[in-house]
Amino acid sequence: MQPNALPADPMTLMKSHRSIRAFEPTPVPDEHITEAVRCGQMASTSSAVQAYSLIRVTDPGKLDTLAELAGPQDKVKRCGAYFVCCADTRRHRLMCEQAGRPYFNSFEALLVAIADVSFFAQNLSLAFESMGYGICYIGGMRNDLPLVIRTLSLPEGVFPVYGLCVGVPAEDPSIRPRLEPDAVMFSDAYPDDETLLAGVARYDETYRHYLGQRGAQPNGWSDAMIARNSRVVRGEVGQVFKDQGAALA
Numbered sequence: 362m363q364p365n366a367l368p369a370d371p372m373t374l375m376k377s378h379r380s381i382r383a384f385e386p387t388p389v390p391d392e393h394i395t396e397a398v399r400c401g402q403m404a405s406t407s408s409a410v411q412a413y414s415l416i417r418v419t420d421p422g423k424l425d426t427l428a429e430l431a432g433p434q435d436k437v438k439r440c441g442a443y444f445v446c447c448a449d450t451r452r453h454r455l456m457c458e459q460a461g462r463p464y465f466n467s468f469e470a471l472l473v474a475i476a477d478v479s480f481f482a483q484n485l486s487l488a489f490e491s492m493g494y495g496i497c498y499i500g501g502m503r504n505d506l507p508l509v510i511r512t513l514s515l516p517e518g519v520f521p522v523y524g525l526c527v528g529v530p531a532e533d534p535s536i537r538p539r540l541e542p543d544a545v546m547f548s549d550a551y552p553d554d555e556t557l558l559a560g561v562a563r564y565d566e567t568y569r570h571y572l573g574q575r576g577a578q579p580n581g582w583s584d585a586m587i588a589r590n591s592r593v594v595r596g597e598v599g600q601v602f603k604d605q606g607a608a609l610a
């Protein structure tokens with residue numbers, strides 16, 4: 362698929378999303394990036410705090426470091442543009458300091474910033490996808506947050522949350538099915554555990570079928586979630602964020 366493809370209507374675009382993990386070696390032009398950032402910025406933001414920053418990484422040495430620490434994940438240095446999405450309370454801290462007022466650090470401020478950067482990043486991603494690019498978030502970036510922080514000289518109050526690969530797709534993977542809407546949307550009260558697990562069981566069947574069609578081991582979604590949740594994953598992230606100036610309580 363080429364960039365600048367005819368834009369699909371927004372709902373079709375959203376329902377055709379799939380992460381792209383192989384990219385053509387074509388850079389993403391600056392004007393496309395600026396336009397996508399404008400779209401990202403129009404996402405709702407708690408009380409207009411705009412508590413995020415996007416770092417575009419172009420330096421080959423830094424890209425090597427970020428690709429390596431993420432797994433390695435080669436796509437970090439082989440995509441058209443790589444970004445690090447940060448929850449950012451720095452501007453607020455500096456404004457308070459400049460005004461001679463205290464900055465009250467709180468978990469709420471971190472929560473708001475992480476939510477804010479995610480709304481921004483998802484609008485940004487949709488804008489890129491509407492231009493015909495493919496995207497893939499990179500949570501693997503959190504494998505070594507201190508190194509990310511040092512590599513990008515991130516000051517106190519700036520928290521790298523995930524990376525984002527963007528580029529012209531060099532693959533056309535199938536769409537990964539999701540839980541049924543009635544397994545994630547409830548009316549008036551949360552359902553009992555049996556109802557919840559029945560939704561999971563139905564999805565396991567769909568998921569096995571999807572993986573089988575891709576030629577992968579046809580495990581259920583629950584197998585993946587059990588494996589993921591029955592061990593510690595990146596247990597040091599809270600401490601790194603604390604060292605970076607986050608209040609966790």
Ligand SMILES: Cc1cc2nc3c(=O)[nH]c(=O)nc-3n(C[C@H](O)[C@H](O)[C@H](O)COP(=O)(O)O)c2cc1C
Nearest residue numbers: 378379380382434497498499500501502523536537
């Ligand atoms: C915050 C976040 C981090 C992710 N990290 C990675 C990653 O490090 N590597 C990767 O290949 N995919 C990553 N993904 C992509 C997910 O695996 C993918 O979105 C999910 O499996 C659903 O598939 P789909 O995006 O193709 O619909 C990440 C997605 C999110 C939202």
